[in-house]
Amino acid sequence: MITMKHVLASVFAVVLLAPLMLPSSVWASKPNILLIMADDVGCDAIGCYGGQSHPTPHIDALAQGGMKFNHAYSMPVCHPSRVCLMTGRYPFRFGAEGMKWGDFPDAAEGISIGDRMKQAGYATAVAGKWQLCMMKNDLQHPRRVGFDSWCLFGWHEGGRYNDPLIYTNGQLRDDTRGKYGPDLYVEFLIDFMRQSRQDGKPFFAYYPMALCHDVTDDLKGRQVAYYKDGRWMTYAEMIASMDDMVGRLVAALEQMELREETLILFTTDNGTPAASYLSVGADGKMARPKVFSIRNGEVVPGGKGKHDDTGTRVPLIANWPGRIDAGTQADQMVDLTDYLPTVAEIAGLGDEDVFRDGISFAPLLFGDTRKRQRDWIYSEHRGKRSIRSPQFRLYDDGRFFDLVTDPQEQQALAIDELPDEAKQEHARLQRRLNELKTRAAR
Template sequence: MKVRIFMMLVIALFISMLKSCVNPQKDINPNIIVIIADDQGWADIGYNNPAVYTPNLDRLASEGITFRQHYSMPQCTPTRIALFTGRYPGRFGKEGLQASNEKVLPDGTFTLASMFSEAGYDTFLCGKWHMGSSPECGPNNYGFNESYGSLAGAIGMYDHRYREGEYGVTWHRNHKIIKGYENGVHATDLVAGEARKYIRRKHNKPFFMYLAFHAPHTPLDERGDFVDQPTQINPEDTLRWINEEKIKWFNDPDGKIQSEEDPEKRLFLAAVHHLDHAIGSIVKTLKETGLHQNTLILYTSDNGPQVNWPGNAYPDDLKLTDFNQELPMKGYKTDVWEGGINVPGFVTWPGKLYPKSIDVPTHVVDFLPTLASIIGYEKIDSNVLDGTDLSPVLFSDDSSIERDLYWIWNKETDRWALRYEDWKIVNYGTEEPNVPEDWQLFNIGKDKKEEQDRATSHPDIVKELHSMFLKQRAKDK
């Protein structure tokens, strides 16, 4: 009998240890920072492309877990909805399927911020909101204690104005427009500076910071200390920008940016360098305040890269042509091809998550259920969420997640895709795909450029994925 009791205790202890290995953090309340860059594509970060100078982001990624197949939605508002709610944007109606100034989240929507607030966290949005550009549907109505930045989307980097019209001025603190919009300081520096102030503040409980940068979205404007001189080509040297040699964002120690001959590509690389430096300054502040060891950082971009830009949509907005890095895949921002949705992503938590890369497909829609698991928040209806808890993959050697991923874009919903395992179906058209014959089929594991349509040779797989698509589509509003 004693031996039997002893063995039962040993088994119970073993099971407990296994659980702690998978989720060793439930008795800890880490600070959480979710960082989202704007229009940073797969090739716009150093660990994917040595032509890009991002030493701080590369270091963070190397210290944590890099997501090798990480996905967003094809554009900013849809991605923010997915990240913020753990649900695909189609669940909220067509307003959430493209960039939107209108209200997209119903009152009372369960969000990352409301989850952390219920879990006893301070919650702070710093940067770009873009899920409703009026104060009446701003971030403080969806779980944030505090907020700062722009309610609308892209802005002039130095005057912080959106496009002309109703939502032209939305730079705010807690939904109150800031007098003068803090002109003359680059938006990247304003957002990073406010984040550092927040970190240095005395906190009696853990904090959740949603850190949403505007960079490297257009308009691209990197003036350095020459704030009164908008970024312009030097009339005496049409391959150089005015003051370029004196602006540090154009001049990295390794000379990577200056080795790029195209001035428009150099300007974009400078914007990414600036973003990287800002994030490095925030990590430095975490270390100086002793908070680094107990802070988890999740990083993503909201979509693939912008490639061409007509200009004149925002203040000091340059026309740019083919200004981004070449992708090893098809598509760009707003595409459901891999180039539009496959973006940089990683997570780091010193002493809790150990360096590795994972090749299982991940998605911003997974952030909410994963963070819920990490902080031990259990009041979630998993039947409502579309995301998957990634913690078994993060905290163990488990590398299997069985689920499909679903994309839809545009007001007319004319771009569709679904991925299951290595297979992906894609449809571009004005009519919603209703039968298996409406799809193209690609093996992403072997054909990342999506060049070889295998629908004819694998009709059984198309039929299976089409059935999955119909189930996902039925959940949309």
């Protein structure tokens, strides 16, 4: 005789076993992930962050339809930022290798963001700016750090924009004359996403943009091709092109009917540059006009290279239709080490036996603010280090600033004159900074 107790037990068993009964080919719970990291773009240059100098309608639309983070941070310059994103660790964890410009630590091979996504069954690709090796000397480097395919310009080997010098899957391309690099990077990623759809695999597409970094100035005996009229692109033109590339990728996902199955993350590697190469002067030297933006009615000079908010506070937008609530904002702190554990969690991966500095912010995307707390941000650049909380920043030379009353860090605080609560916060940040300074790589 079948009783209600037996029925309930059977239903309960089916519920428990249902995930185990699904065929391995079903990956509906694993979204595609498009991670975009623009180059040299601070919050001051983005419309949805109060920027008034440069229209960014496509990026603004991602924020309007998703979640905008108000406290996302990077390193002050591009190379350490990329090490953070790729490894989920701060560069000093790898010793001198982690700090070497244009290099990638050998110890990070096998544990990078690309490797992690492949572990989750994703097809992986990267296009744009690599900066983690001299490509001509290491043609297979992206493959060794987890990418199935790649389309990357030769950093400090040639142009990134007009007539770009590009390597695709280990081969130097011979068809780039008269073409525009960002077009080629986006076309490559669109082809990759389309192929992944045909293959029935979720994809992880990483787009470290060339835009909006200016042209290189260190090619011996030659210069890269001009944009037009005997000059390179202005910063405003690069911002417009950056936004256009984002729009093209979103449109392609919609055309492929993948938009609702794709999480898009947009961020940048550091703040806006203080200047950008534009032309060659009468003296034969490259001229580099200053760059500034208007944000919320105030003039903001580019702060790349600085530890303050003009150099390290960056946009972060997360958009996934139907999964991330439209028009939401997050005030929790995030830095670039957090991206690897975040995409790994979203991809369904569990805990790993690898040390990461990063903390997943995946719960925040879906409205759960209880599981994650980051109450400090660490920065390092050329031997200088700082740490900040939501209110204060402490430098390793002892300077201490209240970022609420002095956001431009004009007047360091006298520690002895602080109220007790501020003294306690100073002591807490000092302990943390000391720990980060002495803790060896794991």
